Amino acid sequence: MPLSQPPLLDLQNVRVMRGSNVVLKDLTLQIRADEKVAILGPNGCGKSTLVKTVTRECYQVVRENSRMTILGEERWNVFELRNMLGIVSNDLMSFLTTDATGLDVVLSGFFSSAAVLPHHRVNSTQESSARAALAQLEVEHLAERSVCEMSSGEAKRVLIARALVHAPKTLLFDEPSNSLDFTAHASLRQSMRSLAASGIGIILVTHDLSDIIPEITRVLLMRNGQIVADGPKEAMLQPHSLSPLFGSEVKIERRDGYFHLW
Numbered sequence: 001m002p003l004s005q006p007p008l009l010d011l012q013n014v015r016v017m018r019g020s021n022v023v024l025k026d027l028t029l030q031i032r033a034d035e036k037v038a039i040l041g042p043n044g045c046g047k048s049t050l051v052k053t054v055t056r057e058c059y060q061v062v063r064e065n066s067r068m069t070i071l072g073e074e075r076w077n078v079f080e081l082r083n084m085l086g087i088v089s090n091d092l093m094s095f096l097t098t099d100a101t102g103l104d105v106v107l108s109g110f111f112s113s114a115a116v117l118p119h120h121r122v123n124s125t126q127e128s129s130a131r132a133a134l135a136q137l138e139v140e141h142l143a144e145r146s147v148c149e150m151s152s153g154e155a156k157r158v159l160i161a162r163a164l165v166h167a168p169k170t171l172l173f174d175e176p177s178n179s180l181d182f183t184a185h186a187s188l189r190q191s192m193r194s195l196a197a198s199g200i201g202i203i204l205v206t207h208d209l210s211d212i213i214p215e216i217t218r219v220l221l222m223r224n225g226q227i228v229a230d231g232p233k234e235a236m237l238q239p240h241s242l243s244p245l246f247g248s249e250v251k252i253e254r255r256d257g258y259f260h261l262w
Contacts, residue, residue: 006072008033008170008201009054013066016049016058023049024060025225031203033071033169036196038204038212038233041222042246047205050222051174055087071169082112086163086200089174093155102142102150102158106130109162126165133161137191153184160191170201177211189213189258209237214257221245 009031016024023046031037041047052058053068056078060068070076071084086109096105096114104116107130111120134140137157147155156176163171173192177185189211196202196215204211212219212233219236221229223245229236237259242250246261253260 005033006069007031008035008071008203010067010069010072012068013063014053014068015061015063015066016053017061018049018058023225024053026066027225027227029220029227029230032201034199034201035218036202036213036216037218037220038206038216039220039222040206040209040212040236040245043207045222046225047207047222048174049225051087051089051172051205054172055085056081079112083166084169086160086166086168086171087174088156088159088163088171088176090178091174092159092162093152093179096147096155096159098148099146101144101146102134102139102154102161103127103130103144105147105158106133106162106165109165130161130165133165134158136164137161151184152179153181153187156180156184156188157191160195164195168200170203171195172203172205173211174205175207176204177206177208185210209242209252209259209261212237212259 007030009029011027011029014024014027015022039047049058053060060066070081100115107116107122107126108114110126116122131140131143134143137160139154139157142150142154142158176188180188193213193215196213204216217233219233220227221236221241229241237252239250239252250261
């Protein structure tokens with residue numbers, strides 16, 4: 001019988017500090033590589049620090065009975081790790097060089113950079129993969145367009161193509177709809193749905209219920225640096241769970257497989 005695959009993420013009593021502040025408080029969390037998961041919580045709850053801990057921009061405090069593995073390994077070459085995870089974040093959006101073309105941005109995914117730099121050497125296989133990723137997101141027409149000439153929605157889809165270019169096991173979306181208008185948000189959600197249907201794992205980190213596509217089956221609620229609830233989407237996205245999470249009485253409407261909060 002084949003051995004079971006290690007989980008994508010396995011955090012046990014993980015504590016992360018930023019300066020003198022404890023941001024993640026003894027966090028325990030396990031996510032399989034093929035899961036479609038949303039981590040939902042208000043701004044300031046520690047979601048971004050969790051993402052940065054996964055991508056090894058932040059590190060946990062070394063303590064007894066505390067450990068963190070990614071795909072079963074505690075230590076990673078950061079560049080190798082970023083080839084296993086496709087990251088779509090607003091930090092990357094802010095680092096994009098405005099004169100870089102769509103193709104440049106996608107190719108930069110091979111080098112874990114925000115642009116193709118003079119010392120990078122791009123081969124024909126990489127260029128073919130980059131163009132295929134743009135085509136998968138239906139933005140191949142942006143290959144030669146500079147970032148400064150793209151809408152925020154177009155730039156976001158190019159970033160998703162960048163995340164896909166090295167065929168990662170899982171895509172990690174960090175607040176993906178920030179700065180997007182209604183049309184761009186709808187286009188983003190459709191792209192996420194197509195990717196989920198292709199079988200790739202999805203980890204969505206957000207404060208916005210409308211980001212949670214129907215294909216997501218598990219939701220974790222995060223507040224004050226801790227996971228306060230974890231379960232099936234329908235059980236988690238209820239007023240009695242979300243009102244204390246956001247610190248306000250809320251109502252929820254479900255329409256066409258999406259949940260909306262007000």
